[in-house]
Amino acid sequence: MDFSASFALVIPELILTVAGLALLLVAAWGGDKLVRPVAILAAAALFAAGIMTVPGLHSGVDGVGTYAFGTLMKVDSFALFSKALLYLAAIGALMVAPAFFNSVAAGAERGLRAEYPVLILFACLGMSIMVSASDFMTLYLGLELNSLAAYVLASILRQDQRSAEAGLKYFVLGALASGILLYGMSLLYGFTGGTDFVAVRAGLAGELSTGQLFGLTFVLAGLAFKIAAVPFHMWTPDVYEGAPTPVTLFFATAPKVAAVALTARVVFEVFGGQVDAWRQIVMFIALASIIFGALGAIGQDNLKRLLAYSSINNIGFILLGLAVALPAGASAMLIYLFIYVAMSLGSFAALLMLRGDDGGLYETFGDIAGLAVTRPAIAWCLLILMFSLAGIPPLLGFYSKFVVFQATVEAGLVFFAAIAIAASVIGAFYYIKFVKVMFFDEPAGVVAGKSGTAHWVLLGLTTLIVSPLGYLLTPSLADLTDKAAAALFLVP
Numbered sequence: 001m002d003f004s005a006s007f008a009l010v011i012p013e014l015i016l017t018v019a020g021l022a023l024l025l026v027a028a029w030g031g032d033k034l035v036r037p038v039a040i041l042a043a044a045a046l047f048a049a050g051i052m053t054v055p056g057l058h059s060g061v062d063g064v065g066t067y068a069f070g071t072l073m074k075v076d077s078f079a080l081f082s083k084a085l086l087y088l089a090a091i092g093a094l095m096v097a098p099a100f101f102n103s104v105a106a107g108a109e110r111g112l113r114a115e116y117p118v119l120i121l122f123a124c125l126g127m128s129i130m131v132s133a134s135d136f137m138t139l140y141l142g143l144e145l146n147s148l149a150a151y152v153l154a155s156i157l158r159q160d161q162r163s164a165e166a167g168l169k170y171f172v173l174g175a176l177a178s179g180i181l182l183y184g185m186s187l188l189y190g191f192t193g194g195t196d197f198v199a200v201r202a203g204l205a206g207e208l209s210t211g212q213l214f215g216l217t218f219v220l221a222g223l224a225f226k227i228a229a230v231p232f233h234m235w236t237p238d239v240y241e242g243a244p245t246p247v248t249l250f251f252a253t254a255p256k257v258a259a260v261a262l263t264a265r266v267v268f269e270v271f272g273g274q275v276d277a278w279r280q281i282v283m284f285i286a287l288a289s290i291i292f293g294a295l296g297a298i299g300q301d302n303l304k305r306l307l308a309y310s311s312i313n314n315i316g317f318i319l320l321g322l323a324v325a326l327p328a329g330a331s332a333m334l335i336y337l338f339i340y341v342a343m344s345l346g347s348f349a350a351l352l353m354l355r356g357d358d359g360g361l362y363e364t365f366g367d368i369a370g371l372a373v374t375r376p377a378i379a380w381c382l383l384i385l386m387f388s389l390a391g392i393p394p395l396l397g398f399y400s401k402f403v404v405f406q407a408t409v410e411a412g413l414v415f416f417a418a419i420a421i422a423a424s425v426i427g428a429f430y431y432i433k434f435v436k437v438m439f440f441d442e443p444a445g446v447v448a449g450k451s452g453t454a455h456w457v458l459l460g461l462t463t464l465i466v467s468p469l470g471y472l473l474t475p476s477l478a479d480l481t482d483k484a485a486a487a488l489f490l491v492p
Helices: 003-009 011-059 077-101 115-132 136-154 161-192 197-203 210-226 236-242 245-251 254-270 275-296 303-323 327-351 376-390 396-410 414-440 453-466 468-488
Strands: none
Touching: 003 011, 011 077, 011 115, 011 468, 077 115, 077 245, 077 254, 077 327, 077 453, 077 468, 115 136, 115 254, 136 161, 136 245, 136 254, 161 197, 161 210, 161 236, 197 254, 210 254, 210 275, 236 245, 236 303, 245 254, 245 327, 254 303, 254 327, 254 468, 275 303, 275 414, 303 327, 303 396, 303 414, 327 376, 327 396, 327 453, 327 468, 376 396, 376 414, 376 453, 396 414, 396 453, 396 468, 453 468
16 A cells, blocks of 8 residues: 555545644634634635645546555545535635624524534545545545534534524434444445445345345435435524524534535445446435425425525435436536535525624515615526526526436436426425515514624625626536546446
């Protein structure tokens, strides 16, 4: 084993590890008074880790030379694309946090705590390991490192009942999902004799035994919880509503990228020889998520809760690309994932700007009534983001749905594509409701507070990306996703 070559491949993880440990000591000794430099250095570490992914991302790395530490990790184009995307999302979560925690929305615990950026770093480290995992042991290590940080982040406002409840629910249900996943992994190990993905794939060749089929099903069920897909979605609305909004922004973006990437890697690299066994499971989960996400959001009044159902709906479309089981479907899935992250970052940044004169946040439809009159810039940005989420042309959200439907139809799954298209029409209702309330209802006049520069930068940038100008990115995006998707289908 060439350790120097292995360490060269995992430089982003080394940067996050060193930065996380160093900043943890700084936070422990300096306390919350050093939170600003800690947050800046955490964002710088994420940016540096992201920069390290750029050379391999553009050249398209794959094959035997991408393995690190034997077969424990695989740093190919797919992993690099996923890492770059989740690092950008995490930087967004750091940018908007200070204004929230320094406002009255944080209640008695005002002020950003020094452990917040450190937890973000360790969560990102776990996610980096997840997307590069090529062994079930590595997979579980990364998953638990991310999950442990996420549980604390959800309940970081200890005196806030909603935050404490969100953290507890996330912990209990997350532990259950981890147990299901671990049981599935143990079954696969028992029936194939290995834990690395290549050995398990070889052991699953031919007709699946009952034990192997149960192992496959349990692994997919555990991963479905992590991506908040139906029927393992029950934690999502409560956690999204109860967690502090910057944490919700983080949960809706970076962990989604890591969980989807991990699911894709397991499905194609471990179960790739048994497409008929897993495709029907993924297709059911995808269609159920699309339909339930669309219907479940209709009656919601809380905006964070509505966006939770929206995330469930969008995960369904992403899984539709996964079910194609071809490089074109995987590429479409990654394109959708990139655009979804941009739309989610912008949407939650806009929610963080719905504050009153006293700094308190507003989260219901009644609060944004007539927003186009009182805060027109926020209202117009939200209009573009909601129309993009609904898939209305010529916004970039339409392109994301188009490439997924195109890949699904070309794979012969026309019936499933038709159901998804019909459900997307239903889902457009609650996105358009945003526009109706903001532009046609009488002004509530409660959103009157000023927003910080970081919020405007994030909102403006993401709105620009999902606008028609975003189509300028599509050639480069398609090239990167094609290279990333191709890496998944290289069978050693």
